[in-house]
Amino acid sequence: MSDQDVDRLLAGLVPPPPPSGTRELALAAARAAGIREVEAEDRWSRLWRSRPARLAWATTVAALLLAHAVLTVERAAQGGLSPSPAPVASRSGNDAELAAIAELPPLRLGLLPAIDPFGRPAAASSNPSTLSSRRPS
């Protein structure tokens, strides 16, 4: 007795046919499961896969891009973009108060405040701790 005898015994044999009624049972189960699967699909998934929704999204994006391009071209044709308010304020030399506010007092690095950890008062003359104050003229 050899392995060939085993092969010979099994050769030509086939799996058994399922009992009658299994075909209808299996196909009915598949259809029911398929219907359940479709119903179980949530609203967002349907929206994500929806071709009309995708088309609407793409159309909206395209319309926004087109509107942006048209408005930019129109504005450029009317004399360029409107200037930013900050440079305008700095250019207005007539308003002294506005210029004083815009120009901050410089920090004198050589005159830093002395911090004494032991709480002794610093000498005002040798170690001034004040920032230079510039008053608007």
Place this chain on the structure above:
Amino acid sequence: MDVMPVVDDPTDGTWKDAGRPLSFTMSVESWRQLFGDIADRRSGALEGLYDAVAPHLFGLAVCRTRNREDAADVVAETFARVAQQGPRLRSVRDPRSWLLTVTRRLTVDVARERVRRAAEPLETAACIAASAAEPGRRLDARRAARLLALLPDHQREVIYLRHFTDCTFAAIGRIIGIPTFTAASRYRLGVRRLRALMEEAT
């Protein structure tokens, strides 16, 4: 077992026979096409799949459950799983191995459930039969089924997958979830045991 397939006919929107065989041993491309048709919910695709695979899945289920009713339930549940996959069926690389894997897992679940119902008498339904073309081999089929039933489950299912589903040892390993070497080893031990049983019987 070859059955005629159903394919999409653009003229009237229904499926008709195409003349090419739809069988369990068809190419992977044909399997993927069939799964794609099922994913598209084309009428007739599920029926074509059933006619091509049902006996092989049923035989694998009988290998473990040894019960025809349980095995029929496993086949039905396998088809329900196929339908549940929907569009995901298109991403299945090897549909035939996927079907066998699903069937085997369901079969293992049913067999475990059967162990819990240990009071019920254990049947020994045959997992192989003589083909309709060779009715004279019924005696051989009965003898082979009886000998296979004496093997341990893990050896019987490997022999079944190797001989009756045309799977390689690598594919068997993937289906069962074991290394290829282990699948080959189980097959070799199973055949040796089967040979010894044949010697005892004679």
